[in-house]
Amino acid sequence: xxxxxxxxxxxxxxxxxxxxxxxxxxxxxxxxxxxxxxxxxxxxxxxxxxxxxxxxxxxxxxxxxxxxxxxxxxxxxxxxxxxxxxxxxxxxxxxxxxxxxxxxxxxxxxxxxx
Amino acid sequence: xxxxxxxxxxxxxxxxxxxxxxxxxxxxxxxxxxxxxxxxxxxxxxxxxxxxxxxxxxxxxxxxxxxxxxxxxxxxxxxxxxxxxxxxxxxxxxxxxxxxxxxxxxxxxxxxxxxx
Numbered sequence: 417x418x419x420x421x422x423x424x425x426x427x428x429x430x431x432x433x434x435x436x437x438x439x440x441x442x443x444x445x446x447x448x449x450x451x452x453x454x455x456x457x458x459x460x461x462x463x464x465x466x467x468x469x470x471x472x473x474x475x476x477x478x479x480x481x482x483x484x485x486x487x488x489x490x491x492x493x494x495x496x497x498x499x500x501x502x503x504x505x506x507x508x509x510x511x512x513x514x515x516x517x518x519x520x521x522x523x524x525x526x527x528x529x530x
Numbered sequence: 531x532x533x534x535x536x537x538x539x540x541x542x543x544x545x546x547x548x549x550x551x552x553x554x555x556x557x558x559x560x561x562x563x564x565x566x567x568x569x570x571x572x573x574x575x576x577x578x579x580x581x582x583x584x585x586x587x588x589x590x591x592x593x594x595x596x597x598x599x600x601x602x603x604x605x606x607x608x609x610x611x612x613x614x615x616x617x618x619x620x621x622x623x624x625x626x627x628x629x630x631x632x633x634x635x636x637x638x639x640x641x642x643x644x645x646x
Contacts, residue, residue, distance in 0.1 A: 458639070459568075459623075459639070460637065460639050460640070461623065461625070463635075466633065507573060507574070511632070511633055513632070515579075516562060516579075516627065516632040517564065517576055517579065518564070518574075518576070518635065520573045522573050523572070525571075
């Protein structure tokens, strides 16, 4: 069964600095999607970034980028120029394509220090 | 972007009563919707997959007679918590992928259920 592991329950970073959140996953599939979602205090889930496994190029969205290492089954999120509004829970997720279900990691709570 | 709504956003009910939560895709059709449960400071746990026109598929350990799911139309799925008890108190979230684009999932804002 597919599993997603986030080993950092909490992270903190100074405003304007860079932080990397870690995620590893386990799967026997060769084609799949990975995601990072943000859940602010409002608890609305917000898609941050998506990576297709067949693409070797790492996905980027403005200040957010990923380091996708398929062989190592690693999918880390880098947030550059951290802003106060980035404070939230961040969840790494894997899409089980056949069942079309998302499997979430345990989450990392990110604090931004002013 | 696509919008998914949930109603109510917050509900309090007495132990032993039933409560219905609605999930609507406002500007797209969704043949499948997903229901999650989230405890405080924890991750999202998938409860069931709601399928339009057919029975829901429940995850292992989820009581299908307690959590009734009905996917009445291509834009509406409902979750009914029957004979609610305090341990059912939680945050319930639905998501709806666009038909034909399952990697694009849109989440509702969630419903906080408190059972007294």
